Amino acid sequence: MNKNSDIKVVKMKKSVMALLAAATLLGGCAQPINYGGGLHGLENVVTNFGSSDLEKLSSSMVDKMLASSAVRSMTARGEPIVVVDSIKNQTRHHVDTQDLTAIITERLQDSGKFKFVDPARVKAVRQQLNFREDDRFVNQSTAIQFGNMVGAQYMLYGHVSTVMKSTSNGKQAYYKVTMRLMDLKSGVIEWSDQDQVIQTASTNSAAW
Secondary structure (H helix, E strand, C coil): CCHHHHHHHHHHHHHHHHHHHHHHHHHCCCCCCECCCCCCCEHHHCCCCCHHHHHHHHHHHHHHHHHCHHHHHHHHCCCCEEEECCCEECCCCCCCHHHHHHHHHHHHHHHCCCEECCHHHHHHHHHHCCCCCCCCCCCHHHHHHHHHHHCCCEEEEEEEEEEEEEECCEEEEEEEEEEEEEECCCCCEEEEEEEEEEEEEECCCCCC
16 A cells, blocks of 8 residues: 555545544534523523413512512502503513513402502503503603603512523523512612522533
């Protein structure tokens, strides 16, 4: 075998080894894509937020709110008028925030502690201010202006986000709901709290 033949054999072996290595990587479990963000969460892990989670979080948030000293104090003097802003989705996945908002509103209504602004009035004022249903009140003054226009004393608002935490068994993905109750005269946050549900996934889970 001449020198040129030896070189061809070496090159062929290297090509075969490269193909085998690629096949091994493709046949194994692909690594999740890290989309970054403040918490550097692995996006593919958080994939399931169902009706049972909505029920759990809405019940928990309303219970916490009604049990707080600030809310007990304000409702002891009567039934304050509140407007519930739609919960905002700050995750990269679909979350039925409209349903979550509705459940929270219904549970607060069932408590008999608050009076609520007519939804038709809220819609009309949103249109007047050129706000879509999913728009946020970007600053305190806008929220106060909106509250005064609909005749509310307080605004309840919040958002859903995700948090990733590493464990010895893999990754735990949390859906976290944060809510606040703002006094629409002073702009003071009278109550704020959060709760979360866990979605667990192993680090060996396939991303594909």
